[in-house]
Amino acid sequence: MTDTLHLIAHVGGCGVMFNTDRVASVVELDRAVPAPGAGPAVIGLAAMRSRVATVLDVRQLLGVPPRPTGDGAIGHAVATMVDGHLYAIAVDMLEDVEAVEIAPRPPGMGGASDAAWDFVSGVAERGQETLLALDIDRLVARAGAIE
Template identity: 55%
Template sequence: MSAGLQLVAHVAGRGLLFDATRVDSVVDLPPVVPTPGAPATIRGLAALRSRVATVIETHRVLGLPRGSGGGRGVVTMIDGHLYAIAVDTLEDVAGLAIAPPPAGMALEGGWSAVSGIADGENETLLMLDLDRLVALASA
């Protein structure tokens, strides 16, 4: 098990965790400009703090129904590019013990971004690897 600080968020009712050391900021997503030819997992581009960010449709990457709209964003920098990971809600930062996913847990498709699990308040939280999530969204 590993411990550290994680940002707790929800997408389509699923509790997700992001490594707090990888989170640049959290934002209310501004209007997004669609990008022609991009996969459905990319909502488009948005101006964040005078910089352009690619907005990831997290529910689509994970194969979940659209939640409450993905109006919040977890902002991170990967390979010099800014990304906003769309989530429905942002809860808080918590220090949780992260365990590896159980051996029998099916982690196919977008769920291959799950790098661990933790016990939250009345739910199991899934830790997402931001690099893997962005790679899956961009494929």
């Protein structure tokens, strides 16, 4: 595959990448207002530049430890648009934008629930770390489907 520009971030110690074509911005969010009836991957709603964004926590999807409950601050997030709606995907750390060569997602990723990992479009190796290339459309759809 060819090199493409990706924003590299970490969620719960897991290295992830977002195609820069799909990143509207990176933001710092103080808090989110809970959204009654929303799935567990939805932290809540937050105001971003005069718009309301649905704030997502994708830790459960990635199989990493839950978000610390602490003071309720969100911190870093990757803002993106999906079907005309604004989303902010909470991340622990933002690194940089890099040209990364993406390899296909290995078969069997996610074990018996391989289909549940359809939001991972590929992987890349960087030093000693494996980075997951996330398909934003599938990630948002899967985050809404968690029960």
